[in-house]
Amino acid sequence: MLRSYLARVFPIDVLREIEGSLAEMGRLAGVDLYQLQLADRLNEPRLTQWDAWGNRIDKIELTPLWRVAERIAAEHGVVATAYEQKHGSLSRVHQCALAYLFTPSTDIYSCPLAMTDGAARTLLGSGNQALIDRALPHLTTRDANEFWTAGQWMTELTGGSDVGLSETVAKPDANGYRLYGRKWFTSAISSQIALTLARPEGNPPGGRGLALFYLETRDEHGRPRNIEINRLKDKLGTRKVPTAELNLVGTPAQLVKGTTDGVRNIAPVLNITRLWNGISAVALMRRGVALASDYAGKRVAFGAPLSEKPLHADTLAGLEAESEAAFHLAFYVAELTGQSETHEISEDDALLLRLLTPVMKLTTGKQAVMVASEVLECFGGAGYVEDTGLPVLLRDSQVLPIWEGTTNVLALDTLRAIDSLRPLQLAVTRCLETARDHDLADAVRVARTSLDHATSWLAEARSAGQPALEAGARRFALTLGRTMELALLIKHAQWSHDHEQDRQSTAAARRFAQSGVDLIF
Ligand SMILES: Cc1cc2nc3c(=O)[nH]c(=O)nc-3n(C[C@H](O)[C@H](O)[C@H](O)COP(=O)(O)OP(=O)(O)OC[C@H]3O[C@@H](n4cnc5c(N)ncnc54)[C@H](O)[C@@H]3O)c2cc1C
Numbered sequence: 386m387l388r389s390y391l392a393r394v395f396p397i398d399v400l401r402e403i404e405g406s407l408a409e410m411g412r413l414a415g416v417d418l419y420q421l422q423l424a425d426r427l428n429e430p431r432l433t434q435w436d437a438w439g440n441r442i443d444k445i446e447l448t449p450l451w452r453v454a455e456r457i458a459a460e461h462g463v464v465a466t467a468y469e470q471k472h473g474s475l476s477r478v479h480q481c482a483l484a485y486l487f488t489p490s491t492d493i494y495s496c497p498l499a500m501t502d503g504a505a506r507t508l509l510g511s512g513n514q515a516l517i518d519r520a521l522p523h524l525t526t527r528d529a530n531e532f533w534t535a536g537q538w539m540t541e542l543t544g545g546s547d548v549g550l551s552e553t554v555a556k557p558d559a560n561g562y563r564l565y566g567r568k569w570f571t572s573a574i575s576s577q578i579a580l581t582l583a584r585p586e587g588n589p590p591g592g593r594g595l596a597l598f599y600l601e602t603r604d605e606h607g608r609p610r611n612i613e614i615n616r617l618k619d620k621l622g623t624r625k626v627p628t629a630e631l632n633l634v635g636t637p638a639q640l641v642k643g644t645t646d647g648v649r650n651i652a653p654v655l656n657i658t659r660l661w662n663g664i665s666a667v668a669l670m671r672r673g674v675a676l677a678s679d680y681a682g683k684r685v686a687f688g689a690p691l692s693e694k695p696l697h698a699d700t701l702a703g704l705e706a707e708s709e710a711a712f713h714l715a716f717y718v719a720e721l722t723g724q725s726e727t728h729e730i731s732e733d734d735a736l737l738l739r740l741l742t743p744v745m746k747l748t749t750g751k752q753a754v755m756v757a758s759e760v761l762e763c764f765g766g767a768g769y770v771e772d773t774g775l776p777v778l779l780r781d782s783q784v785l786p787i788w789e790g791t792t793n794v795l796a797l798d799t800l801r802a803i804d805s806l807r808p809l810q811l812a813v814t815r816c817l818e819t820a821r822d823h824d825l826a827d828a829v830r831v832a833r834t835s836l837d838h839a840t841s842w843l844a845e846a847r848s849a850g851q852p853a854l855e856a857g858a859r860r861f862a863l864t865l866g867r868t869m870e871l872a873l874l875i876k877h878a879q880w881s882h883d884h885e886q887d888r889q890s891t892a893a894a895r896r897f898a899q900s901g902v903d904l905i906f
Contacts, residue, residue: 386671386708386709386712387407387482387485387486387712389877389881389885389887389890390712390713390716390877391403391407391478391482392884392885393877393880393881393884394475394478394716394720395472395475395478399472399475402471402472403472403479403482406461406462406466406479406483407479407482407483407486409461410461410483410486410487411486413457413461413487413490414486414487414489414490414491415490417453418450418453418454418457418487418490418491419490421449421450421453421490422450422490422491422492422774423774424449424450425448425449425450425492425625426771426772426774426777428448428449428450428625429448429624429625430445430446430447430448430451430575430617430625430626430627431445431446432444432445432614432616432617432627432629433446434614441609441613442608442609443609443612443613443614444607445574445575445614445627445629447575447625447627448625450491450492450494450625451491451492451494451625454487454491454492454494455494455497455529455532455534456529457487458487458491458494458498458532459526459527459528459529459532460527460529461483461487461527462480462483462527463480463483463484463487463498464480464498464501464502464505464524464525465525465526465527466479466480466483467480467502467723467726468505468521468525469525470726470727473723473727473729474720474723474724474726474727474729475720475723476723477719477720477722477723477726478716478719478720478723481660481664481715481716481719484498484661484664484665484668485664485667485668485671486668488664488665488668488669489668489669489671489672492623492624492625492626492777492781493622493623493625493626493665493781493784494625495661495664495665495668496572496573496623496626497534497535497536497572497573497575497576497626498534498661499657499658499661499662499665500534500535500536500537500572500573500576500654500658501524501533501534501535501576502524502657502658502661503535503537503580503653503654503655503656503657503658503661504520504524504535504537504578504580504654505520505521505524505525505535506653506654506656506657506726507580507597507641507650507651507653507654508520508521508524508599508641509521510653511597511641511642511650512642513599513640513641513642515639516599516639516641520533520535520578520599523577524578533576533577533578534573534575534576534577534578535576535577535578535579535580536571536572536573536574536576536578536579536580536581536602537572537579537580537581537651537654537658538568538571538579538580538581538582539551539568539581539582539651540568540569540570540571541553541566541567541568541569542567542569545569545570546790546791546794548582548592548595548648549590549591549592549593549595549648551566551582551583551584551595552566552567552584553565553566553567553568553581553582553583553584553633554566554583554584554585554586555583555584555585555586555596555598555638556586557585557586558637560637561637561638561639561640562583562585562598562637562638562639562640563611563635563636563637563638564581564583564598564600564633564635564636564638565633565634565635566583566632566633567630567631567632567633568581568630568631568633569630570618570628570630570788571628571629571630571631572623572626572627572628572629572788573626573627573628574602574614574617574627574628574629574631575627576602577601577602577603578599578600578601578602579599579600579602580597580598580599580641580651580654581597581598581600581638582595582596582597582598582647582648582651583595583596583598583633583638583647584596585644588644588645592646592647592648592649593645593646593648593649594645595645595646595647595648596640596641596643596644596645596646596647596650597640597641597642597643597646597647597650597651598638598639598640598641598647599638599639599640599641600636600637600638600639601637610636610637611633611634611635611636611637612631612632612633612634612636613631613632613634614629614630614631615629615630615631615632616629616630617629618630620784621780621783621784622777622779622780622781622782622783622784623780623781623784624780655789655790656722656742657722658789659742659743659745659746659789659790659795660715660718660719660722660742660745660746662746662749662750662785662788662789663711663714663715663718663745663746663749663750664715664716664719665753665785666711666715666749666750666752666753666782666785667708667711667712667715667716667749667753669753669757669778669781669782669785670704670707670708670711670712670752670753670756670757670782671708671712672778673704673708673756673757673760673778674701674704674705674708674756674760676760676764676775677701677704677759677760677763677764678692678701678705680763680764681697681698681701681763684765691763697763700759700763701763702892702893702896703759703896703900704756704759704760704763705893705896706874706892706893706894706896706897706900707752707755707756707897707900708752708756709874709890709893709897710752710867710870710871710873710874710893710897711748711749711752711753711870713870713873713874713877714741714745714748714749714866714869714870714873715745715749717741717745717869717873718738718741718742718745721734721737721738721741722738722742725738733807733808733811734808734812736802736804736808737808737809737811737812739802740799740802740803740808740809740865741809741869743790743795743796743798743799743802743862744795744799744862744865744866744869745866745869746789746790746795747786747790747792747795747796747799747859747862747863747866748862748863748866748867748870749785749866750785750786750792751786751792751863753782753785753786754779754782754783754785754786756782757778757779757782757783758779760775760778760779761775761776761778761779792859793858793859795862796858796859796861796862796863797855797858799858799861799862799865800854800855800858800861800862803843806839806840806843809836809865809869810836810840812869812872813832813836813868813869813872815876816872816873816875816876817829817832817833817872817875817876819875819876819879819880820875820876820878820879821879822878822879822882822891824888824891824895825875825878825879825891825894825895827895827898828871828874828875828894828895828897828898829875831871831898831899831902831903832868832871832872832875832898832902834903835864835867835868835871835902835903836868838864838903838905839861839864839865839868839903839905842857842861842905843861846861857905860904860905860906861905863904864902864903864904864905867897867901867902867903867904868902868903870897871894871897871898871902874890874893874894874897875894877890878890878891878893878894
């Protein structure tokens with residue numbers, strides 16, 4: 386799937402240049418990191434709050450897998466590739482391909498990398514030269530000794546979706562500000578820096594009264610800078626990720642951009658972390674489907690391998706179709722993100738990117754959970770047993786619809802992003818117009834009908850009023866996501882048929898078209 390997609394999107398000479406880096410990452414993920422991941426299964430990060438002499442140290446120890454993952458991520462440019470921009474806008478796609486290969490064998494090390502990438506993009510866009518000079522070389526380096534990761538501390542007890550309720554206060558001092566408050570979810574607390582929200586004293590309530598701050602978590606001796614880590618969360622999944630609850634007790638911080646509009650100013654972080662969320666979703670789906678397909682050839686039941694049982698083969702085909710559809714949407718958003726970063730994006734596509742970022746995140750997040758659950762079932766009882774290494778796929782996938790904005794919150798964001806559906810209609814039509822293969826005709830019809838239904842629903846719901854619009858937002862956003870996925874799958878299927886004489890994507894498109902594209906009802 387990845388090879389075929391890259392062959393369509395990259396010019397042949399560029400593909401030759403980047404192929405070595407991807408092959409090496411594939412080898413690491415399939416061999417070295419995978420072996421380490423299996424050996425690391427029972428390890429978890431540890432918080433030591435006090436040293437032997439009664440000093441508060443709040444030291445975090447990562448597991449061996451994560452320590453190696455950090456080095457490999459830096460050296461192989463899993464963040465840096467997007468900033469070196471050796472191949473213009475396609476550098477973002479190259480980077481996402483590296484992340485896609487890297488993610489399934491590193492137990493969500495994608496989390497700190499996503500926030501690092503988001504912080505780098507946000508600082509670059511902020512125009513704050515002092516912070517750019519200070520942090521960007523570390524965030525985007527390939528030197529593992531110089532590499533910094535970043536956290537993103539938004540969620541407080543009062544709310545994660547409604548961050549306008551944040552209670553953290555910023556008091557000015559001679560060197561900038563000091564922050565006082567309690568952050569309720571701070572992942573990758575081992576990071577060297579964080580971007581966070583706080584309300585400068587005297588500012589009004591709500592999101593506008595918050596400001597975006599930059600802080601460095603530890604001093605030159607490795608001690609927390611007026612940060613107390615209360616505990617690490619005991620979570621369903623992402624158990625290698627040290628997610629902390631912490632108190633800011635006069636933490637030194639710098640304004641990133643202005644003294645207000647923090648929620649708006651932190652949006653670039655979220656655009657990037659939502660892209661990473663989608664890439665992680667398709668990466669975990671791919672791992673699960675690959676394992677389930679392999680097992681189907683080995684497990685014999687009722688006289689034949691499962692792969693020869695029509696119903697099991699049909700189950701696997703459904704999973705293939707979901708993961709391939711999701712793959713094309715996530716990577717399409719990567720393409721658009723790259724074009725936006727290199728200022729090569731058309732006005733319509735900029736609107737499309739604004740719309741598709743939340744749509745892609747929420748659609749692929751839901752697919753990842755569904756696919757992981759079904760993958761476990763494909764292994765029967767073994768899928769439920771920890772030392773197969775399978776249950777973690779489901780636990781880790783379950784976070785994808787929650788963090789970086791829940792499904793409902795992103796569905797409402799989708800409504801805010803839509804002035805008109807025109808950019809999406811154009812994008813879907815462009816894809817469908819490429820289809821000439823008769824076998825794709827039904828799938829094309831499904832995509833058209835579903836898009837028409839979404840368009841008419843939006844008009845009706847708008848005239849019915851805000852409650853009707855909000856109540857249908859999730860079904861509407863998922864329909865847009867699945868329609869765009871089908872359109873992209875159809876486009877790829879036609880290309881693959883023409884250039885590779887391969888019918889796999891055609892089969893996936895036909896199957897996906899029958900798997901519920903219009904969810905508006
Ligand atoms: C493992 C993990 C790591 C995390 N790491 C971080 C981190 O590093 N930094 C950080 O800032 N946060 C982090 N979070 C927090 C995460 O981003 C929030 O939990 C998430 O945004 C939801 O916020 P909440 O928990 O306050 O839920 P709430 O906002 O209380 O939402 C509860 C439910 O209400 C729904 N809902 C909310 N508003 C509406 C509405 N208007 N209409 C309809 N439905 C609505 C939501 O969809 C959800 O189903 C992490 C979370 C997890 C699980």
